[in-house]
Amino acid sequence: MTSPTKAEDSGSAVALDPELAATSEVAKGAKKLEGRSPGQLMWQRFKRDRTGMFCAGVVIFYFVVALCAPLLTAISGTNPYTLYGQDPTYADQPVLDDFGLPLGYFGGVSADHWFGVEPQYGRDLFAMLVYGMRTSLLMALGVTTLLMLTGIIIGMVGGYFGGRTDYWLGRVTDFFLSFPQQLFFIAFMPVVTAFFVDPREETPTYFRALAILIVLWLLGWMGMARIVRSTVLSLREREFVEAAKVAGASPGRIVRKEILPNIVSPILIQFTYQLPSTILTIAFLSFAGVGFVEPTPDWGRLFAAGAKYAEQDPAFMFFPGVALVIFILCFNLLGDSVRDAFDPKSGR
Amino acid sequence: MSENLTLPAQQGSTDPTPTETLLEVKGLTKHFPIYGGFPIKRKVGAVQAVDGVDLTVGVGESLGLVGESGCGKSTTGRLITRLLAPTAGQITYAGQDITHASRRQLAPVRSEIQMIFQDPYSSLNPRQTVGTIIKSPMEVNGINPEGGREKRVRELLELVGLNPEHYNRFPHEFSGGQRQRIGVARALALNPKLIVADEPVSALDVSIQAQVVNLLQKVQQELGIAFVFIAHDLAIVRHFSQRVAVMYLGKVVEVGDRDSIYNRPRHPYTHALLSAVPEVEISDESESRERIRLAGDVPSPIHPPSGCRFRTRCWKAQDKCATEEPPLVQLSGNRAGHLTACHFPEDPTTEARDEDVVLDPALKALEEDQD
Numbered sequence: 001m002t003s004p005t006k007a008e009d010s011g012s013a014v015a016l017d018p019e020l021a022a023t024s025e026v027a028k029g030a031k032k033l034e035g036r037s038p039g040q041l042m043w044q045r046f047k048r049d050r051t052g053m054f055c056a057g058v059v060i061f062y063f064v065v066a067l068c069a070p071l072l073t074a075i076s077g078t079n080p081y082t083l084y085g086q087d088p089t090y091a092d093q094p095v096l097d098d099f100g101l102p103l104g105y106f107g108g109v110s111a112d113h114w115f116g117v118e119p120q121y122g123r124d125l126f127a128m129l130v131y132g133m134r135t136s137l138l139m140a141l142g143v144t145t146l147l148m149l150t151g152i153i154i155g156m157v158g159g160y161f162g163g164r165t166d167y168w169l170g171r172v173t174d175f176f177l178s179f180p181q182q183l184f185f186i187a188f189m190p191v192v193t194a195f196f197v198d199p200r201e202e203t204p205t206y207f208r209a210l211a212i213l214i215v216l217w218l219l220g221w222m223g224m225a226r227i228v229r230s231t232v233l234s235l236r237e238r239e240f241v242e243a244a245k246v247a248g249a250s251p252g253r254i255v256r257k258e259i260l261p262n263i264v265s266p267i268l269i270q271f272t273y274q275l276p277s278t279i280l281t282i283a284f285l286s287f288a289g290v291g292f293v294e295p296t297p298d299w300g301r302l303f304a305a306g307a308k309y310a311e312q313d314p315a316f317m318f319f320p321g322v323a324l325v326i327f328i329l330c331f332n333l334l335g336d337s338v339r340d341a342f343d344p345k346s347g348r
Numbered sequence: 349m350s351e352n353l354t355l356p357a358q359q360g361s362t363d364p365t366p367t368e369t370l371l372e373v374k375g376l377t378k379h380f381p382i383y384g385g386f387p388i389k390r391k392v393g394a395v396q397a398v399d400g401v402d403l404t405v406g407v408g409e410s411l412g413l414v415g416e417s418g419c420g421k422s423t424t425g426r427l428i429t430r431l432l433a434p435t436a437g438q439i440t441y442a443g444q445d446i447t448h449a450s451r452r453q454l455a456p457v458r459s460e461i462q463m464i465f466q467d468p469y470s471s472l473n474p475r476q477t478v479g480t481i482i483k484s485p486m487e488v489n490g491i492n493p494e495g496g497r498e499k500r501v502r503e504l505l506e507l508v509g510l511n512p513e514h515y516n517r518f519p520h521e522f523s524g525g526q527r528q529r530i531g532v533a534r535a536l537a538l539n540p541k542l543i544v545a546d547e548p549v550s551a552l553d554v555s556i557q558a559q560v561v562n563l564l565q566k567v568q569q570e571l572g573i574a575f576v577f578i579a580h581d582l583a584i585v586r587h588f589s590q591r592v593a594v595m596y597l598g599k600v601v602e603v604g605d606r607d608s609i610y611n612r613p614r615h616p617y618t619h620a621l622l623s624a625v626p627e628v629e630i631s632d633e634s635e636s637r638e639r640i641r642l643a644g645d646v647p648s649p650i651h652p653p654s655g656c657r658f659r660t661r662c663w664k665a666q667d668k669c670a671t672e673e674p675p676l677v678q679l680s681g682n683r684a685g686h687l688t689a690c691h692f693p694e695d696p697t698t699e700a701r702d703e704d705v706v707l708d709p710a711l712k713a714l715e716e717d718q719d
């Protein structure tokens with residue numbers, strides 16, 4: 001409300017020269033004329049956040065390692081498929097003892113096998129880990145991208161059009177949310193596979209990857225859809241959207257120019273939380289035996305194997321485990337830093 | 349019927365100004381449905397935000413639209429700019445019926461009707477530069493001014509009193525008053541003929557309000573743009589509007605030229621609004637002015653009172669007010685175009701009464717205690 005006093009003041013201030021006042025208002029900002037966008041400001045805040053920068057470095061390092069897996073194994077001279085313990089070619093360099101346990105200390109760490117070898121088969125753990133990371137990270141990246149895109153589209157449609165469309169999309173979202181996820185991953189994986197591949201035949205690896213992708217995608221897009229929907233719903237009511245409508249802008253233009261640029265930050269924040277959780281889910285699937293199987297190297301499968309060997313060779317779990325903990329921790333800290341940089345008010 | 353009633357209403361066309369009519373609104377109605385019920389949602393009622401409003405705005409004329417919070421001013425503004433679709437009624441712009449025009453049909457008049465918004469913080473997209481913001485209406489309408497759009501943006505920035513070199517800056521780098529100037533520049537980008545300004549200064553600091561009002565006044569006079577200036581008190585509008593319409597609970601209760609409304613108001617609600625404006629000097633000889641304190645809230649627009657909607661707060665209300673809705677007509681002694689909707693209008697004066705009218709029993713009790 002404009003209070004009576006306000007009105008009074010404005011009445012007396014009418015005498016002020018508007019030109020003069022306006023120029024003085026402007027003068028204070030005249031030094032640097034190139035403005036800094038919210039994105040640039042965010043980047044500056046992020047750069048000042050040591051933890052965030054460090055974690056970003058670690059995360060990038062992991063992705064580089066995963067992408068360069070063939071290069072790294074070329075340096076180490078190993079590969080994830082060769083059974084160094086059983087292959088006659090390597091009989092002159094024994095890696096396993098008579099009980100099938102690694103020779104040497106800490107799971108058979110040696111100059112040839114940097115992280116040791118797998119009990120019984122003698123496969124090289126370093127090669128299996130970097131290739132496994134590659135499988136997991138690429139899969140997670142694919143799944144996350146797919147479900148983010150789906151969530152963004154469904155959320156935008158519901159949020160922007162509202163009304164009946166929003167109501168039904170909301171019910172569909174609720175329906176998918178009502179699935180007990182972990183249970184359905186395990187229950188659905190064989191179903192999806194059996195749907196396309198004759199159960200008597202060997203399932204090709206690419207097909208397992210596809211099945212994982214489909215199942216995680218179908219049961220994972222809802223969170224993103226809800227976040228985007230609520231953001232768009234509030235943006236739609238903002239006056240700058242109305243200003244665009246008054247100017248005659250088409251819905252397409254409003255979505256592209258007015259709404260999309262404003263949902264980038266929630267999307268990015270959600271992405272940094274979604275990716276590590278997807279990696280864990282994929283690892284869980286392989287661990288539960290419905291994800292990747294022998295001999296595909298996979299991070300999750302290493303844990304399954306590690307659990308099997310835990311009593312005789314606890315060291316086998318060490319490298320994959322530490323690698324995973326560091327990665328997930330850094331990724332989540334990175335997510336926090338990204339959020340803080342976008343929204344300085346919520347900060348620590 | 350009341351004896352001082354002379355002329356029947358001419359459907360808002362009793363515009364006293366000789367100028368030609370730019371915008372005409374007849375019986376404009378907007379009911380927001382309320383849905384409820386389970387499991388199937390049904391319409392259980394409606395918010396009667398605007399209910400049968402008649403208005404006219406002449407070419408280059410500025411009309412003030414005044415009323416308390418929640419009485420439907422913004423809704424009226426949004427209906428005129430067609431951000432909302434009316435439930436009933438007719439909107440005629442320059443002889444063309446735009447009541448139910450689609451986005452494409454509206455395209456030719458879109459550039460002529462613009463809007464300035466209340467909140468300078470939410471009316472500018474935080475991710476766009478000032479240049480992009482002001483330029484985009486031109487892009488949408490495919491307008492290529494001489495010398496390019498960028499040159500035009502610079503001119504506009506200069507016109508509203510901002511440094512044209514701030515073209516590449518982002519809204520968060522400006523103060524509230526400067527942002528509102530950017531909003532004005534955006535509205536001017538298309539050379540509009542009518543601007544609906546929805547409380548353009550009420551979110552601003554007191555010291556900035558006058559500057560922005562002055563800017564709008566300058567724009568209105570120099571460019572000859574018609575304005576619908578929405579405000580919730582009469583003080584701001586006074587300097588700006590040639591005609592004023594007073595709204596209460598979705599209806600226009602009194603409309604007339606500035607002089608009539610400020611010096612010869614007839615509707616009790618206008619009297620109440622005026623008495624809340626300390627700055628307005630009603631007439632030179634009357635040192636003491638009437639005091640009316642309007643207490644309590646506007647009744648819910650979901651179930652508005654029967655008959656006259658103001659009767660729950662009116663000190664002159666009688667039985668007739670509950671049963672018969674007062675028509676918006678010209679009362680005897682009023683100038684042409686000064687229409688009032690009241691069965692028992694006040695005297696056309698704003699001089700002090702013998703006794704203050706205090707509308708809220710609780711407030712009255714409180715004052716008696718203190719005295």
Ligand SMILES: Nc1ncnc2c1ncn2[C@@H]1O[C@H](COP(=O)(O)OP(=O)(O)OP(=O)(O)O)[C@@H](O)[C@H]1O
Pocket residue numbers: 380395396397415416417418419420421422423424580649
């Ligand atoms: N989209 C909507 N849905 C339902 N009700 C609405 C909607 N928009 C406005 N209303 C209702 O319509 C009535 C009039 O609202 P409006 O915003 O036009 O009032 P106003 O006079 O502009 O008030 P203020 O001075 O607070 O801005 C209010 O009761 C409001 O709650």
Ligand code: SF4
Pocket residue numbers: 615616617656657658659660662663664665666669674689690691692693
């Ligand atoms: S019609 Fe009756 S209730 Fe309404 S304003 Fe006039 S006197 Fe008051």
Ligand SMILES: [Mg+2]
Pocket residue numbers: 421422423546547
């Ligand atoms: Mg309003």
